[in-house]
Amino acid sequence: MQDSLLHQPVPFDYEGKQEFNIIVYAENRIGLLNRIAIIFSKRKINIESLNTSPSEIDGIHRFNIVITESYEVVRKLARQIEKQVEVLKVYYVTNDEVIWQELALYKVSTDEITEKVTVERLLRQYGATAVVIRKDYTVFAVTGHKEETDALVKALEPYQLIEFVRSARVAIIKDSAGFHEKLKEFEAFEPGDELVENEFLNKGEKVFTM
Numbered sequence: 001m002q003d004s005l006l007h008q009p010v011p012f013d014y015e016g017k018q019e020f021n022i023i024v025y026a027e028n029r030i031g032l033l034n035r036i037a038i039i040f041s042k043r044k045i046n047i048e049s050l051n052t053s054p055s056e057i058d059g060i061h062r063f064n065i066v067i068t069e070s071y072e073v074v075r076k077l078a079r080q081i082e083k084q085v086e087v088l089k090v091y092y093v094t095n096d097e098v099i100w101q102e103l104a105l106y107k108v109s110t111d112e113i114t115e116k117v118t119v120e121r122l123l124r125q126y127g128a129t130a131v132v133i134r135k136d137y138t139v140f141a142v143t144g145h146k147e148e149t150d151a152l153v154k155a156l157e158p159y160q161l162i163e164f165v166r167s168a169r170v171a172i173i174k175d176s177a178g179f180h181e182k183l184k185e186f187e188a189f190e191p192g193d194e195l196v197e198n199e200f201l202n203k204g205e206k207v208f209t210m
Contacts, residue, residue: 019048020074021093021100021171024063025055027086036063039080045069049102051168060088064171093173100171104149105131106140109160113138119159126152137162 026032033052040047049066067074078090110133113119126148128140142149146166153164 017068017070019066019068019095020071021095021098021169022063022065022067022074022078022081023091023093023171023173024065024081024087025057025060025089026063026084027059027088028061029086032084032086033063035084036065036081039077040065040067043073043077045073045077049169051170053170064169066169091173097175098171098173100145100169101143102146102149102169103167104142104144104152105163105165106142106152106156106161107137107163108140108156109162110135110138112159116159119156122152122155126155128152 024036037047045067047065047067049064051064053062054060055062067077069077074092078092081087082090106128108119113123123140126142127144128142130138131141132139142152149166153161
């Protein structure tokens with residue numbers, strides 16, 4: 001069986017820690033997420049971001065887990081996750097190897113927005129869009145990297161930033177034809193057994209007569 005872990009060689013310190021994206025393709029079964037979380041908790045590894053969503057394959061879900069660890073630790077974690085029955089494929093890649101975004105929502109005082117032009121200029125600068133506008137507050141949305149969304153938090157603090165929330169990361173591997181192509185390759189090397197009709201079917205009385 002081919003090694004199902006995808007990792008392209010990149011120039012980085014294999015011993016030092018850095019941010020990794022562990023991408024898991026699996027059947028959406030009850031209890032799987034908890035078992036995956038236990039793998040990390042047993043090793044006292046903090047999950048910085050966790051996103052689950054349907055994938056491009058019907059019936060298969062995709063997990064994107066972000067952690068900061070060394071290459072060797074991530075490699076072992078990925079192999080351990082792949083041992084779960086429902087898991088079909090695990091990839092581990094650095095931030096340079098993925099295209100990723102996060103969604104952030106900001107609730108600010110509507111009076112501050114309407115009365116101070118500087119706030120409007122800030123929102124245009126960060127590409128924010130209005131999601132909800134009410135008399136007491138306005139909610140804006142921004143997509144981008146953590147550094148970008150955090151920067152807008154600091155910029156809005158003097159203007160009555162009421163609430164802030166950021167979503168988990170969504171990521172797509174740059175150099176990949178997609179999991180469905182890898183699945184085809186896997187099936188080519190290890191085709192599944194064809195359905196064989198049970199020769200004793202419909203012969204129950206003869207076979208099981210005591």
